[in-house]
Amino acid sequence: MMDAVILSQFGGPEVLQPGQVERPSIREDQLLIRVAACGVCGHDLLNRAGHFGGTHLPAVLGHEIAGTVDQIGKFVTRFKPGDRVVLLQRQPCGLCRSCREGRENLCRSGGGFYGERSSGGYGQFVVSSERNTVALPAEVPFEVGAVLSCAVGTGLHALLRARVHAGDLVVVTGAGGGVGLNTVQ
Numbered sequence: 001m002m003d004a005v006i007l008s009q010f011g012g013p014e015v016l017q018p019g020q021v022e023r024p025s026i027r028e029d030q031l032l033i034r035v036a037a038c039g040v041c042g043h044d045l046l047n048r049a050g051h052f053g054g055t056h057l058p059a060v061l062g063h064e065i066a067g068t069v070d071q072i073g074k075f076v077t078r079f080k081p082g083d084r085v086v087l088l089q090r091q092p093c094g095l096c097r098s099c100r101e102g103r104e105n106l107c108r109s110g111g112g113f114y115g116e117r118s119s120g121g122y123g124q125f126v127v128s129s130e131r132n133t134v135a136l137p138a139e140v141p142f143e144v145g146a147v148l149s150c151a152v153g154t155g156l157h158a159l160l161r162a163r164v165h166a167g168d169l170v171v172v173t174g175a176g177g178g179v180g181l182n183t184v185q
Contacts, residue, residue: 004123008058010050016122021060024119024127028073031128033085037142038121039064041150042177047115055116062121063089063114066136066145070125078130086145087121088132089114104131105157121146147178155183 002023005016026032044061046052065087069079079085091111092104099107111129114120118127136145155172164170174180 002124004060004119006058006122007048007055007061010048010057013048015048016061021058021119021123023125026071026073026127029075029129030073031069031076031079031085031130031133032071033065033067033087033126033128033133034070035062035065035121035124035126036067037146038062038066039147039151039178042179043150044115052116054112059115060119060121060123061115062123063087064146064150065089065114065121065126066142067121067126069133076130079133079135084136084138084142084145085128085133086136086148087114087126087128088134088149090132091118091129092131094129094131099131147182151178152182154179159183 001020004019004021006019006021007016009015024032041064043063047055047061067085069081069083069085071081072079088104090105090107090113092099092107093110096107096109098104111118114126120126136142172180172183175184
């Protein structure tokens with residue numbers, strides 16, 4: 001068992017309750033990550049309110065995850081226990097068209113979005129694969145690393161797709177939220 005903040009029904013903040021859930025186990029191609037930090041994203045707020053049909057209750061939310069590798073399966077080669085890591089918010093399959101094109105963030109065939117089809121970072125442990133795990137340098141605090149994939153990466157991805165250059169005039173809608181604040185920076 002592990003400690004977690006559990007969403008057992010949709011609603012306001014009061015529906016998040018501390019409790020225990022089964023500690024996840026890994027397959028031979030997966031890693032078990034001990035969560036050190038997890039961001040609270042606008043997506044989590046919408047998910048808590050019931051706006052995403054793919055969320056299976058009870059759920060452990062949280063997709064902005066940083067931590068240390070606790071355990072690895074025998075087929076994992078790039079990481080070892082004790083490594084500092086951050087996770088991409090989606091667990092890609094590696095086989096679909098999106099994954100083959102390097103757009104794992106659009107994969108709909110893998111393990112899904114943390115907190116929806118799989119247990120997220122509001123718990124002590126999460127499962128990842130080498131595909132969605134990235135090494136976190138020692139000089140980057142876990143709290144900063146946790147938000148890199150979503151709050152920073154989403155805005156950066158949008159700016160790159162828009163082919164924005166230094167000196168261009170842009171409008172960032174939602175600039176008061178996590179993604180917007182990081183996009184402005």
